[in-house]
Every structure is written in C-alpha cells, then in structure tokens.
Amino acid sequence: MGAMRMFAAAVVGAATLAVSPVAAHAVDRGDQKAACNSGEICFQYIWDGFSTSQYQRHFWYNDANHTDDQFGNTPDLYPLMDLDGNAKGIWNRDSSCAVTLYVSTSYRNGYATIARGKEQSISPWNQSHKRCA
Amino acid sequence: MKKKWCAVVAAAALTLGPLAACSDQGVGATPADAAGQQVEQPFAIFRGASLGAVDYAQLKVLNQCLADKGYPQNLQVMLAAPRNPFPQLIVTEKTFGPASEEEARRDGFGQDEPAIPPSVVSFDPNYDRASEQCSEDAWKKLSANAKKVYYSYFDLGNSLSMPFHLTVNERMGRARWTKLLSCLADKGYRTNDEDAFYRFPDPGLFGVPIGAGAEDPAASWTPKGVPGTVEVGPATPARKYRPSAQESDLAVAWFRCRRDTGIAKDQMDLVMQVQRGLVAKNESELTELNPQIEQIAKQAATLIGQA
Numbered sequence: 001m002g003a004m005r006m007f008a009a010a011v012v013g014a015a016t017l018a019v020s021p022v023a024a025h026a027v028d029r030g031d032q033k034a035a036c037n038s039g040e041i042c043f044q045y046i047w048d049g050f051s052t053s054q055y056q057r058h059f060w061y062n063d064a065n066h067t068d069d070q071f072g073n074t075p076d077l078y079p080l081m082d083l084d085g086n087a088k089g090i091w092n093r094d095s096s097c098a099v100t101l102y103v104s105t106s107y108r109n110g111y112a113t114i115a116r117g118k119e120q121s122i123s124p125w126n127q128s129h130k131r132c133a
Numbered sequence: 134m135k136k137k138w139c140a141v142v143a144a145a146a147l148t149l150g151p152l153a154a155c156s157d158q159g160v161g162a163t164p165a166d167a168a169g170q171q172v173e174q175p176f177a178i179f180r181g182a183s184l185g186a187v188d189y190a191q192l193k194v195l196n197q198c199l200a201d202k203g204y205p206q207n208l209q210v211m212l213a214a215p216r217n218p219f220p221q222l223i224v225t226e227k228t229f230g231p232a233s234e235e236e237a238r239r240d241g242f243g244q245d246e247p248a249i250p251p252s253v254v255s256f257d258p259n260y261d262r263a264s265e266q267c268s269e270d271a272w273k274k275l276s277a278n279a280k281k282v283y284y285s286y287f288d289l290g291n292s293l294s295m296p297f298h299l300t301v302n303e304r305m306g307r308a309r310w311t312k313l314l315s316c317l318a319d320k321g322y323r324t325n326d327e328d329a330f331y332r333f334p335d336p337g338l339f340g341v342p343i344g345a346g347a348e349d350p351a352a353s354w355t356p357k358g359v360p361g362t363v364e365v366g367p368a369t370p371a372r373k374y375r376p377s378a379q380e381s382d383l384a385v386a387w388f389r390c391r392r393d394t395g396i397a398k399d400q401m402d403l404v405m406q407v408q409r410g411l412v413a414k415n416e417s418e419l420t421e422l423n424p425q426i427e428q429i430a431k432q433a434a435t436l437i438g439q440a
Contacts, residue, residue, distance in 0.1 A: 038261050039254030060252045060366060061352045064344060095253040096192065096211055098218040098287075104335040106344025108242065109298050110221025115287040116188070117268070123295065125333070132212065132249050133220060 036091050041099050041129065045071050045081060047089035047121040057083045062130045065105045084127055091119035097131035104128070174224060175408035176293060180423055181217035183430035184286050187279065189215035190433030191271045198267035204260055206365050210251045219290045224297075224404050226397060230336065230387045237384035241376025242336050242343050249369040251351070257361050275433050282425045289418045293411050300407045301400065302333060309396055310334050316390035322383060336387050343380045 035053045036042035045055035055071040063069065070079035071086070092099045092114040103109040105127045112122060113133070189212070196208035217223075227244075231237035255261055272280035302310075310331055314324065317339070324330045324338045337343055351367040358364075376384065391397040412419065 037255075038264065039252055059352075060254060060354060060356075062249070062369075063352060095207055096250045098188065100218075100221065103298060103333055105337050106243070108335060108337065108344070109333065110294065111298065112291045112295050113218045113221070113287065115218070115284060116192070118284065118287065130249075131252075132216060132247075133218075 036093060038093055039095050040093050041131070042091045042093065043071075043083060043087040043126075044089035044091070045086055050089065050091050050119055055081065057087070059129070062107075062128075064107060064128045066127045066129070067105065085124050087122065087126055088124055089119065089121050090114055092116060094131055098133075100130050100133040101126040102128045102130070107133070172405075174405060175412040176222045176224065178412055178419055178423070179219065179222050179290060179293060180286075180426050180430075181219045181222060181290070182215070183426045184219070184283070184290070185215040185217045186430040186439075187275065187283055187286075187426065187433050188218060190437045190439075191268075191275055191279070191283070193437050194271035194274050195264070195267045198270060199260075199263060202263045202267070204263060204363060206253050206363055210253065210365060210368065212248075212250055216247075218287070219294060221294055222290065222297075224408070226401060229397070229400055230391060231384050232388075234385055234388055237388045238381050240374060241380035241384045242387075243374035243376055243380075245374050246369075246372045248371040249351075251368045252354075252366040253363060254356050254366065255363045256356075256358050257363050259361075260363050274436060276429055278425070279429050279433075282422060282429055285418075286422050286426050289415060289422055292415050292418070293408075297407060297411065298333070300411075301403050304403050304407065305396070305400060307331060309394070309399065312394045313390055313396055316394055317386060320386040320390070322386055336383060339383060341379050341383045342377065343383070 036050055036056060036058060040058040040060065042050070042059075043057045044050060050056075055073065057069055057071050066087075067082070067084040069083040071081045071083060072078065073080045090099070090101070094116060096116075098116060099114045100107075100110050101112045101114065101122060103111045103125045107128050107130050110133070111125065114120065114122075192211060193208075196211055199205070200208045221228075226232040227236070230242060231240060255264070272283075313334065314327070314330065317323070322339045322341070325340050326338050329335075330338050351369050354366045356364040356366065391400075
C-alpha cells in the first residue's frame with residue numbers, strides 16, 4: 001500500500017472513531033495557523049518535508065509530555081490523532097535553540113537534537129522535547 | 134592522565150588513527166578499568182562543545198544584524214554562553230537512573246534545569262525577511278563552508294545518538310529486563326505497560342508520576358499575534374529539581390534493583406561496546422568533519438571576541 005493510501009486510510013479510520021476531546025495543552029498550538037511559521041517547533045504526522053500543512057502540532061516552548069497532545073486537522077486545527085508515537089517529521093523554526101527530542105516523557109533518554117532551521121524525518125518515539133537542552 | 138588514557142583507549146579500541154585525540158566534551162563519570170582508572174568513552178570523540186561554539190557565534194552575529202535593522206529582541210534575550218547541543222552523548226550511570234541511594238532520595242529521576250531563553254515569535258514579514266538574510270550573512274561571516282559543516286555535524290551527532298539507547302537496550306536482552314521487573318515487583322512496583330518497558334525500560338512506566346516539576350512554566354504562553362509585531366515570550370529561569378516522596382521511593386528501589394541484579398554494571402559495559410561500534414560505523418564522517426568543526430569554532434570565537 002502506497003504511503004498516500006496508507007495516510008488516507010489512517011485519516012479515515014481516525015475520523016470514523018469518536019474524536020478525542022481537546023488536548024489539555026490545546027492553547028499551546030503555536031500561532032494557531034496551520035502552517036509551520038517563524039519561531040515555532042513543528043511536528044508532522046506524515047513526513048513530507050512540510051510541503052503540506054496537514055496534521056501538524058506546533059509549539060513555542062518545551063513540552064515534558066507529548067502523550068496529551070494531538071495533531072490538528074486543516075483548516076480548523078481540530079485535534080485529531082495523538083502526537084505521541086506518531087510524529088514522523090520535525091521542523092525546528094525556534095528563534096534561539098536547537099531542540100532535543102526524548103524517547104520518554106520528562107526529558108528522559110535523549111534521542112536526537114534538531115538544529116535551528118532544520119527539517120527532517122524522525123522516529124515516532126518522541127514523548128518530550130526541550131529547547132537549548 | 135586523562136590525555137594518556139584517552140589516547141590509549143582510542144588507539145586500542147577504535148584504531149581510528151586521526152581520531153585518537155581527546156574530546157572537548159569532558160570525561161564525565163566514565164567507567165573505570167581494571168586498574169581503577171577513569172576511561173574516556175568512545176563518544177568523547179564527538180566535538181559537541183565546538184559545535185555549540187559555532188552555533189552560538191552564528192546566532193550572535195545573526196542577532197546583532199537583526200538589532201542593526203531595528204529588531205533588538207533576539208540579541209537582548211540570547212544565552213550568555215554556548216551550550217553543547219548533544220549532552221545525551223555524554224553517558225554516565227545517571228543516564229539510566231540515580232547512581233547512588235543518596236542521589237535517588239535527593240533527585241529522584243530528575244535533574245536541575247538550566248535557564249532557557251524566551252521564544253521570540255514574529256508576526257511581521259519584514260522581520261522574517263531580515264532574519265533569513267541576516268542568517269545567511271552570518272554563516273558567510275563565519276566561513277564559506279560553515280553552514281554546510283554545521284548541519285553535517287548535527288547529522289553526525291544524530292547518527293551516533295539516534296540508535297544508541299535502542300541498541301543498548303536490545304543487547305541487554307529481555308532476560309535482564311525481566312529480572313529487573315521481578316525485583317521491582319518484589320518491592321511493590323509493577324509496570325502498567327510491560328511491552329513498552331521491554332521496548333524501552335523507563336521508570337516512568339510504573340504509575341508513579343515522575344518529573345512533575347520539570348514542566349516549563351512558560352509552556353502555556355500565547356502571544357497576541359498582532360500582524361506586524363514581534364513578541365518575546367517569558368524566559369524560563371534555571372530551576373532546582375525537587376522529586377515527590379513517591380518518586381524518591383521508586384528511585385531508591387530502581388537503584389537497588391539495578392545494582393543487585395548486576396544490570397547497572399552490565400549496562401555501562403555495553404555502553405562502551407555500543408559506542409565503539411557506532412564510532413567505527415561513522416569513522417569517515419568523524420575523520421572528515423572533526424578538524425573542520427574545530428577550525429570553524431576557532432574562527433567563530435574570534436569573530437565574536439571570545440577567542
């Protein structure tokens with residue numbers, strides 16, 4: 001099954017299920033716009049080099065627990081699908097910091113560091129992230 | 134003595150010739166050899182401090198350029214000194230949990246956090262254009278190849294970092310983790326996700342909230358987002374970590390079980406093996422990039438007056 005078909009199937013499947021309630025950290029959704037903009041730390045559900053704005057999660061700051069975060073759909077950013085265990089791409093547009101990704105919550109088990117300005121594919125194992133670690 | 138041991142270990146274990154020099158990362162709490170000497174770890178070959186120096190200098194030149202164009206915010210809030218962007222490549226016993234009972238009681242599974250600069254966010258396309266131009270100009274001021282080497286060195290760091298924990302955990306083998314689970318169960322701790330524990334043995338899987346104090350107080354900040362403006366978020370000050378009593382109790386059990394099952398020692402032995410393998414796998418990149426990042430770091434320090 002091609003990546004796009006798998007993606008479509010996942011989206012349909014997720015949409016069919018009862019949609020989860022708004023995440024506890026929904027207010028921390030970057031600039032409330034679908035695109036990954038200047039200053040934001042952006043995670044992507046399907047790695048496509050951020051050529052689309054679908055299913056992203058944006059942060060301004062650290063987050064010790066990705067397990068209560070969800071990707072936002074376009075165009076309304078309605079929360080859909082968990083960030084934890086599903087982010088396959090990141091774009092670090094932070095103004096000052098490299099961003100470290102951790103396999104576990106609360107910044108345990110550092111796994112990768114993403115340079116300022118870098119966009120790249122990542123392992124979906126990322127349960128917390130920190131700026132200027 | 135550090136230099137001597139470094140050369141011995143690098144030459145004997147890695148046979149990497151040009152890489153058999155000591156790192157700029159520091160030795161850390163490395164394992165001791167049979168004679169009780171501290172032995173530098175293979176990952177010490179990674180020039181994390183040099184990478185941090187390049188990152189800091191480029192950011193400072195970029196931010197000065199922005200200030201000259203009427204946007205002083207970034208320069209005003211940037212850190213006072215460089216940081217190694219890959220602290221996870223400095224592996225100690227503490228990487229896997231507290232290294233003593235005293236540490237377990239005092240720190241739990243956490244650690245003190247350094248200050249983090251505020252986030253500067255733009256709703257001003259003029260600022261965005263100025264920032265992009267200043268960034269490119271800053272790279273060129275460092276050197277013609279600084280940008281390429283910088284990003285290549287991050288890729289190299291991640292080539293060492295990304296497979297590290299997973300490989301160590303796999304080589305430890307399921308039987309050892311079963312032993313640890315059994316020991317913890319005897320002390321009253323049972324994981325709520327055994328599959329996750331075998332995949333990645335983490336103390337956060339035992340139903341005890343840990344790291345609760347590590348949440349960034351600035352994480353809920355929301356900028357006003359007025360078009361044409363640049364906003365500065367709250368800074369995060371340096372913080373002392375204070376574990377809950379529950380977390381400290383689990384940390385003591387975790388330390389004792391790792392010690393009594395022999396897992397703590399076995400894991401640090403494997404750390405050395407896995408690091409050797411990853412360094413050998415990335416030998417050509419280390420050989421090529423180490424002298425380049427060191428040279429650019431020197432030029433960068435001179436450029437910002439910190440040589």
